[in-house]
Amino acid sequence: MPCPALAGSPLFELRDVSASRGGAPVLRGVDLTLEPGATALLGPSGAGKSTLLRLLNRLADPDSGAISLHGEDVRSLDPRALRRRACLVPQLPSPLPGTVAYNVRFGPSLVGRSVDPTRPLELAGLSSAYAEREASRLSVGEQQRVMLARALALEPEVLLLDEPTSALDEHTRAGVEATLAELAVRTGVSMVVVTHDRGQANRLATRTVNLRDGRIDG
Structure with missing residues (x-):
């Protein structure tokens, strides 16, 4: 969970970050500071939102620019340790073969931790x-909740949520949104x-960052 000693520092800072995919520009000179709390990255398809999210825990790397987590360049951090601190919940759930408990325990088991799945599930x-x-x-x-x-279970500082309800029907989407809104408080x-x-951005976040054509819009 969040480290009290770092509570006064920005969560992420991006400085002049550019990224491409298949040779096509996706992000163009992005400067952005993300404070602790809940931030929404809002924009149309192709705006660069998911690419930006993946850069935060080095599931992808930028072509240029710098990204820091609490003042530490993410390139200086062990990628696996970084991904435990900044944990991605994908757009489409992809549970591991096996039980729900196995899925919840899997990540902590990689670093020698034993976890009771009851609390994360609740x-x-x-x-x-x-x-x-x-x-x-x-x-x-239900699978999306297992992913959550x-x-x-990894006790991350930040959850990176990539369109977490896009595959859900309206009723299920409302329930998952309510759960996410409660998490920050709890x-x-x-x-x-x-x-x-x-x-959704207004319901889940206290700050909204608008992206369009790979740039911060406004």
């Missing part, structure tokens, strides 16, 4: 009764949420 809106169910047999909405619980975890829905 924070993600699932009861402990789900623990021994096969993750692959759950509904898409899997991330929370755990203090920061969130960076990619969305194309301004209403």
Whole structure:
């Protein structure tokens, strides 16, 4: 969870960050400071939102510019340790083969930690009764909550949420949004949420950053 000693420092800073995909520019000279709390990255398809999100924990690297987490250049950090601190929840859930409990315990087990899945599941809106169910047999909405619980089991400083409700129906989407809104209050975890829905940005975030054509818009 967030480190109290770093509470006064920016979460992420991006300075003159540019990135491309397949030779085509995706981000163009982005300067951005993300403070602890909940921030939405809002914009149309192709604006560069998901690319920016992936740069934050080095699932991709920029062509130029610098990115820091609490003042540390992310390139100086072990990528696996960085991804435990800044944990991505993907747009489409992709549970590991096996039970829900196995999915939740998997990440911590890689660093020698044993985790009771009950608390992460509860924070993600699932009861402990789900623990021994096969993750692959759950509904898409339930699988997305398993992805969230899997991330929370790592006790990250920040959740990187890439269109976390885009694959869900309206009723399920509202439930997942309510869970995400509660997380910041209950755990203090920061969130960076990619969305194309301004209403969702307003519901989940205290700050909205608009992107268009790879640049900060306004």
